[in-house]
Amino acid sequence: MKKVSYWAIFKNGLFGENPVFRLALSLCPAVAVTSGVKNGFLMGVAVFFVMTMVNVTVSLIRSFISPKVRIPAYMFIIATWVTVTDLVMGAYARDVYKEMGLYIMLIVAFAIVLSRAEVFASKNKLIPSMIDGMGMGLGFLLALVLIGITREFLGKGSLWGYDILHTRPLLIMVLPTGGFFAMGLLMGFLNWIDRKVFGGTGASSGGH
Amino acid sequence: MEGSGLWEHVLTIFIASALINNFVFARYLGLCIFFGVTKRMETAVGMSITFTAVMVISSVLSWVVYKYIMVPYHLEYLKIVIFIGIVAAFVQAADTIMKKKTPALYYKLGIYLALIVTNCIIIAVPLINAGEEYGLFESIALAFGSGVGFSLALIIMASIREKLDLADVPKSFQGLPIAFVLTGLIALAFLGFSGMITL
Amino acid sequence: MKEMLKITLSLVAIFVVAGMIMVGVFYVTSPVRFKAEKKEKEEALKKMAPEADVITEVGKWNIGRKHYDYHEAKSGRRIVAYIATTAGKGYSSYVKMLVSVDRDIRVKGVQVLDHAETPGLGDQIIEEEWFLEQFKGKEFSQLALLKKPTKENIQAISGATISSRAVTNGVKDAVQMLIERYGGGIKVATHGVKK
Numbered sequence: 001m002k003k004v005s006y007w008a009i010f011k012n013g014l015f016g017e018n019p020v021f022r023l024a025l026s027l028c029p030a031v032a033v034t035s036g037v038k039n040g041f042l043m044g045v046a047v048f049f050v051m052t053m054v055n056v057t058v059s060l061i062r063s064f065i066s067p068k069v070r071i072p073a074y075m076f077i078i079a080t081w082v083t084v085t086d087l088v089m090g091a092y093a094r095d096v097y098k099e100m101g102l103y104i105m106l107i108v109a110f111a112i113v114l115s116r117a118e119v120f121a122s123k124n125k126l127i128p129s130m131i132d133g134m135g136m137g138l139g140f141l142l143a144l145v146l147i148g149i150t151r152e153f154l155g156k157g158s159l160w161g162y163d164i165l166h167t168r169p170l171l172i173m174v175l176p177t178g179g180f181f182a183m184g185l186l187m188g189f190l191n192w193i194d195r196k197v198f199g200g201t202g203a204s205s206g207g208h
Numbered sequence: 209m210e211g212s213g214l215w216e217h218v219l220t221i222f223i224a225s226a227l228i229n230n231f232v233f234a235r236y237l238g239l240c241i242f243f244g245v246t247k248r249m250e251t252a253v254g255m256s257i258t259f260t261a262v263m264v265i266s267s268v269l270s271w272v273v274y275k276y277i278m279v280p281y282h283l284e285y286l287k288i289v290i291f292i293g294i295v296a297a298f299v300q301a302a303d304t305i306m307k308k309k310t311p312a313l314y315y316k317l318g319i320y321l322a323l324i325v326t327n328c329i330i331i332a333v334p335l336i337n338a339g340e341e342y343g344l345f346e347s348i349a350l351a352f353g354s355g356v357g358f359s360l361a362l363i364i365m366a367s368i369r370e371k372l373d374l375a376d377v378p379k380s381f382q383g384l385p386i387a388f389v390l391t392g393l394i395a396l397a398f399l400g401f402s403g404m405i406t407l
Numbered sequence: 408m409k410e411m412l413k414i415t416l417s418l419v420a421i422f423v424v425a426g427m428i429m430v431g432v433f434y435v436t437s438p439v440r441f442k443a444e445k446k447e448k449e450e451a452l453k454k455m456a457p458e459a460d461v462i463t464e465v466g467k468w469n470i471g472r473k474h475y476d477y478h479e480a481k482s483g484r485r486i487v488a489y490i491a492t493t494a495g496k497g498y499s500s501y502v503k504m505l506v507s508v509d510r511d512i513r514v515k516g517v518q519v520l521d522h523a524e525t526p527g528l529g530d531q532i533i534e535e536e537w538f539l540e541q542f543k544g545k546e547f548s549q550l551a552l553l554k555k556p557t558k559e560n561i562q563a564i565s566g567a568t569i570s571s572r573a574v575t576n577g578v579k580d581a582v583q584m585l586i587e588r589y590g591g592g593i594k595v596a597t598h599g600v601k602k
Contacts, residue, residue, distance in 0.1 A: 024384055025240060028328045032236040035526040061421070066414045073421055075296055075325070079289040080425040084432045087285060091436035094443050098521060105288050105335055111240050111326040155527055174527035176234055177395040184381070184388030192380035229499060285433050289425075 006131050013135025019112045020143035021190055026112040030147060031179035033103050037160045040148030042096045043103065044141025046085050048134070050107050051116060053081045055133030058121040074117045075108075082108040112136065151182045218349040221342075225353030231329045232361035233395035238329040242361060243387055245320075252366035258320040260355030262302065263330060266295045267351035270334035271344055284338070291334045296325055329354055364394060455507035455516055456480035456488040468584050470494065470577075473501075477585065480507070488515055489585050495577030497522060498529050502573040506581040512590055514550075517542045517578055522570075529570035538564055538571065542578060547586060550579045 017023055020030045029047070034040040057077050065073050086104050089097045097104070107113065116136050121129040152158060155174030157165030172178045231237045245255045270291050278284055303321050306314040324330055333354050337347040368390060377386050452462045459480035467476050470493065477491035489508050494501040500523035507515040517539045524530050532538055541561050542550075551560045552575045554568065563571040 024243065027239040027243070028237050031239065064417055065421075066410070066417065069414055069418055072296055072300075073418060075292055076289065076421060076425060079292045080429055083286065083288050083429050086288065087429075087432050087436045087440075091440035091443065094447065099523075102332065102335060102339070106237070106328045106332055108288050108292050109326055109328040109331045114326060168527075171527055175525060176236070177392045177399065179236060180388050180392030180395055184385045184390075184392065187388065188378070188381040188385035191385065195380065234499070285437070286429060289429070 004128075006128065009128055009131045010135040010138075013132060013137070013139040014142065015139070017136075018139045018143055019136055020140060020147075021187055023112065023115075025115060026110040026140070027183070028106065029103055029110070030144060031183055033100050034144055034147040034151055034179060034182075035155070035174045036152045037145060037148040039096070039100060040144035041141065042093070043100060044137075044144040046089065046104055047107055047110070047113075047140050048137030050078070050081045050085055051113055051137040051140070052130060052133040053084075054078050054113055054117055055121040055129040056126065057081070058117045059124060059126050059129035062122050070118070070122065071114075074114055074122075078113050078117070079108050112140065147179075147182055147186060150186060151178060154182075214343075214345065218345050221346055222349040222353040222356075225350050226357035226360065227398065227401040230357040230361060230398055230401075231332070231354050232358060233391070233398040235332075237332050238327050238358055241323055241327050242358075242365065242391075243384060244323070246362055246365040246369050246387075249363070249366045249370055251320075252362040254317050255320045255323070256355075256359030256362050258317045259324060259327070259330075259358055260352070262295075262299060262321070262324050263333060263355040263358075264348060264351045266298045266330065267333050267337060267347055268344070269294050269298060271337060271342075271347045274334070274338050287335065287338055288331075291338075292325075292331055294334075295330050299325055329358060361394075365391065368394075451505055451518060451520060452478060452480075452490055455490045455505050455518060458482050459487050462490065466588075470580050475581075477581075477588075486510060489589060491581040491585060492520070493577040493581035495573035495575070495580070497524050497573035498569040499523055499525060502532070502570065502577060504574065504577050504581075506578050508582060508585055512546065512582060512586050514542045514545045514578065514582065517574065519574070524567075524570045524573075529567050531564050531567045532570045532574055535564055538562075539574070547579070547582050550575060550582065 013019070015022075019025050020027065026047075029043055033043045054074075054077055058074060061073075082105065085107070086101075089104060090101070116132060120132045124132070149159065151173045152160075153164070154170040155168065155172070155178060157163065157167050157169060170178075173182055225231070229235060232239065232242050241255065245251045273290060273294060274284075274287070278287065278290065283290070299321050303314075303318065306318060306321075333351050334347075336342075337350060340346075342350065365387075369387065372386065372390070381389075449462075453459075456462065459482050462478050462480045464476050464478050467474050468491070469475065473494065475492040475494065477489060479486055480488040480490055487509070489512075491506050492503065493506055494503045496502075502519060502524065503521040505518045505520060507517075509515050519533050519539070522530070522532075524532065545561070549560055552563050552568075552572050553560050554563050554565070556562055561571070561575050
């Protein structure tokens with residue numbers, strides 16, 4: 001990678017290669033925990049922490065690890081940080097943990113974390129790797145909050161648990177199936193904006 | 209559960225995990241792979257077979273390790289690391305063995321093996337087994353049920369998406385967005401199973 | 408050979424360091440978590456019988472193969488309530504609850520501890536406060552779920568019938584167990600009552 005400003009790396013995760021809307025990676029939590037803004041936000045925070053720490057760790061030991069065993073080594077590092085997050089949330093954020101305990105543990109299998117470790121952190125120095133992790137994590141958080149806002153507002157007429165509309169305009173949005181509709185419609189809408197306003201290609205990548 | 213035998217309970221877990229709590233449609237897990245491999249029927253079927261096999265075997269391994277090593281030594285808090293380690297090691301071993309012994313099969317299914325490690329379901333099932341303190345047969349039932357449920361989801365979706373190529377979809381919705389909306393519709397249909405059994 | 412050694416060593420080094428981090432975090436967080444869980448339970452129990460000054464666990468009971476406990480709440484020497492943890496099978500989870508009854512084994516209150524019912528539908532068992540309120544003062548024979556307005560029995564929440572049934576069944580199991588243990592003089596047909 002040539003000289004690229006830190007801001008560019010950071011922004012890349014937020015918009016250019018937004019993990020959820022653009023790379024279409026790690027969609028499971030994007031649908032699963034976003035029936036409310038609060039859960040989406042807290043899940044995003046957990047992922048943000050894990051991604052930053054994993055990128056930092058991988059970058060630190062990148063010259064030390066033989067390429068032959070890098071994937072198992074990365075998996076182990078990810079699992080370690082997820083365990084730490086899980087233990088800390090289990091002790092200090094009880095309410096959240098009760099609701100999303102399983103999904104916190106599943107961060108370990110998120111393709112986005114492994115893919116950033118492999119694609120970026122294994123080839124870059126400490127600071128850029130950290131910024132990449134933060135950017136990607138924040139991009140993820142942003143996406144979850146956006147979906148959470150859409151679903152909670154339309155489905156329950158409230159935001160972060162505070163009742164605003166006093167009615168439930170589209171109850172289906174908070175139901176299990178609503179997550180898929182919300183995702184599909186939001187993605188389509190963002191593509192449309194991208195094409196009309198920014199003149200981009202406006203196509204979602206394949207999805208892995 | 210009420211006074212019923214173990215087998216009835218096992219059957220309930222199997223059906224519940226395959227249909228009612230289908231991992232894709234009701235618990236939203238395994239979506240990355242779900243959208244990745246459902247573009248063509250052939251890949252969907254290949255993934256289904258590989259996934260179900262890996263699922264069952266790795267959850268049995270996880271169960272043995274959890275019950276006989278982790279619980280006696282109070283290592284439950286390491287479950288994430290250990291389960292992902294078991295899955296990764298097993299997938300690696302299967303990869304190597306298949307390549308040597310059955311190259312034809314490897315040629316067909318090998319590529320799916322690599323994808324499996326980043327599938328949330330494969331790690332979710334041992335975690336649920338551990339959390340619910342399931343016995344061996346219940347664990348197998350959950351693993352097999354999840355495998356069948358996931359296969360069902362993949363095959364239904366793949367058959368629809370093959371047809372979708374011919375449909376006139378608005379440009380912004382082509383690809384993933386329409387796939388999401390479709391999944392929502394199938395999930396709506398799966399809600400119909402909910403009355404069958406209450407878990 | 409030398410490369411193998413290097414690879415192995417580097418992996419072992421990672422395992423050891425990571426293991427140490429995890430064990431360290433575990434030792435810091437597990438007492439905090441243990442205390443938090445204990446406090447949560449005590450607070451939940453206290454809420455079921457605010458007038459009591461001691462609540463002690465007196466035994467275990469089970470539904471199917473799951474184990475639950477029950478407690479006696481005393482104010483001074485007088486027993487003011489019996490409290491049982493219980494659960495009912497809902498739509499997508501077990502709805503775990505605390506049920507308290509008075510000395511005549513009439514329901515004093517119901518509190519949902521933990522559930523994973525569908526947001527927006529099943530979770531109305533908590534959000535619609537009138538639902539849990541209905542249980543107050545009911546005796547065992549009145550614990551039947553109806554799908555129409557009722558004063559005598561329990562009215563289901565429309566759109567959350569399965570979750571409502573889970574709560575009703577859980578409460579019923581607990582009350583039946585408490586009658587068997589403490590009912591003594593109370594004669595109730597505890598068998599053959601339709602769920």
